[in-house]
Amino acid sequence: MKLASLKSRRDGALILVSRDLTRAVAAGFVAPTLQSAIEDWEAVAPELRALAARLECGLRESFPFREQDCASPLPRAYQWADGSAYVNHVALVRKSRGAEMPESFWSDPLMYQGGSDVFLGPRDDIPLLDEKYDLDLEAEVAIVTDDVPMGVTLEEAREHIRLVMLVNDVTLRGLVPPELSKGFGF
Structure with a gap:
């Protein structure tokens, strides 16, 4: 379907x-x-x-x-949690900005929350205010769930999967290093 x-x-x-x-x-x-x-x-x-x-x-x-x-199939969503499950990709991205990959990435993948207030359609233009932000487009697999309670087991989590989708993920690579250097405010 x-x-x-x-x-x-x-x-x-x-x-x-x-x-x-x-x-x-x-x-x-x-x-x-x-x-x-x-x-x-x-x-x-x-x-x-x-x-x-x-x-x-x-x-x-x-x-x-x-x-x-x-x-977009879901023009906006309650949450966008992006998991970096492909370690080779993580290694290449970190190398491109001169950062080492922590050993823990092999057993504890990175996950972060991204913007979910608006998603672009499959043929929509990607707005870019300035090329210095270095737009990068990645093909990713998206898993759409219903409400997943905190602390569920892997088996229980599977029961909350509703859809599997392909998604274009846009990252502004030129904006990432200065933002990361701020330490998320901590």
Whole structure:
């Protein structure tokens, strides 16, 4: 099942997209937005799966899918926690700014909170005020969860996964070293 959000309201309008990315169907009668679907996942997921199956069978109410009409699947989220799980990538990024990689990264990956107030759509321009900030674009895997209680086990955490997505992560590499040198205010 492929979910997307059309540009409309602040949180988009939920649609389902065919596997071959050529057709789509409005899903607002099931859930108006992807965020609302996630918040009521147990109730709406079966309806969304049924609608996706009908779309694959040639649903008459479908329309041509156009990526450029889409917002981010989740135009904004309650939290963006970015985990640096690919140690080779971490080593290369740290090397590029002359920083050593701590040995603990092999057993205790870095995780930080990023901005989640607005996510760009798949074909949106990336605003950059000044090239000195050295824009870097990375392809990443995103895991979307419902509410995960603090202290859950690994097995329990798996039960909270709702979606797996591909995401473009934008980092301003020229802005990172001066910000890190401030020590997050501590």
